[in-house]
Amino acid sequence: xxxxxxxxxxxxxxxxxxxxxxxxxxxxxxxxxxxxxxxxxxxxxxxxxxxxxxxxxxxxxxxxxxxxxxxxxxxxxxxxxxxxxxxxxxxxxxxxxxxxxxxxxxxxxxxxxxxxxxxxxxxxxxxxxxxxxxxxxxxxxxxxxxxxxxxxxxxxxxxxxxxxxxxxxxxxxxxxxxxxxxxxxxxxxxxxxxxxxxxxxxxxxxxxxxxxxxxxxxxxxxxxxxxxxxxxxxxxxxxxxxxxxxxxxxxxxxxxxxxxxxx
Numbered sequence: 534x535x536x537x538x539x540x541x542x543x544x545x546x547x548x549x550x551x552x553x554x555x556x557x558x559x560x561x562x563x564x565x566x567x568x569x570x571x572x573x574x575x576x577x578x579x580x581x582x583x584x585x586x587x588x589x590x591x592x593x594x595x596x597x598x599x600x601x602x603x604x605x606x607x608x609x610x611x612x613x614x615x616x617x618x619x620x621x622x623x624x625x626x627x628x629x630x631x632x633x634x635x636x637x638x639x640x641x642x643x644x645x646x647x648x649x650x651x652x653x654x655x656x657x658x659x660x661x662x663x664x665x666x667x668x669x670x671x672x673x674x675x676x677x678x679x680x681x682x683x684x685x686x687x688x689x690x691x692x693x694x695x696x697x698x699x700x701x702x703x704x705x706x707x708x709x710x711x712x713x714x715x716x717x718x719x720x721x722x723x724x725x726x727x728x729x730x731x732x733x734x735x736x737x738x739x740x741x742x743x744x745x746x747x748x749x750x751x752x753x754x755x756x757x758x759x760x761x762x763x764x765x766x767x768x769x770x771x772x773x774x775x776x777x778x779x780x781x782x783x784x785x786x787x788x789x790x791x792x793x794x795x796x
Contacts, residue, residue: 558685559684560660571607572742573772575606576794580601585789605796609622610622629650686701696716697715698715733746734746743774745764747762760781769793
């Protein structure tokens with residue numbers, strides 16, 4: 534059997550990809566979504582347009598459009614997602630510019646640097662800690678944890694007094710599951726996977742290209758769980774998907790497409 538060297542979306546084996554560094558996938562998991570990370574070749578710019586309603590909050594491809602731009606090394610430096618806002622990241626200067634309704638309610642205002650931003654790297658030059666704040670409005674501190682293969686396996690985010698835990702599971706060399714839990718009291722009290730706030734499972738084809746995600750979100754208000762499937766199609770020569778659609782309860786929620794420019 535042909536040796537699998539092109540392992541899809543957020544694989545973290547030392548020899549998983551011919552061209553894309555392992556740190557790129559950690560970077561996408563921190564700042565974006567695994568569904569949008571490159572399969573084999575570093576992406577310079579990608580734009581995702583979608584007909585899926587934005588009021589589906591856990592749909593990663595919802596909203597009118599998303600633009601992501603990266604450095605030559607593959608690290609994300611610019612994110613513009615309509616209805617969510619705009620981010621600019623400078624890793625060397627430790628600068629984060631942000632403009633969205635959460636930070637600044639004026640839709641016509643320019644992006645402004647947050648009051649405080651600090652980023653710390655570990656001995657492998659992976660992001661270890663991040664903190665950002667805006668006056669007295671919010672204070673966010675995040676710790677990132679990696680395994681012996683330098684794969685990101687967990688990050689704990691504290692937003693004011695509110696905790697968010699993200700756990701990442703792998704099967705062989707592929708990202709298998711992302712589990713997000715929220716807790717307003719103590720990070721040690723996070724619930725089991727079955728009652729986590731959000732769970733995403735990743736499914737691949739024989740060439741290890743992403744072809745489907747199974748997402749579920751637990752709604753504390755109604756104590757119900759919403760389930761949704763997204764399918765990724767029309768993969769290009771680099772193994773990246775360019776079209777797709779999402780459905781829930783066998784009902785089509787809308788489709789999306791992806792335009793990609795490479796370095």
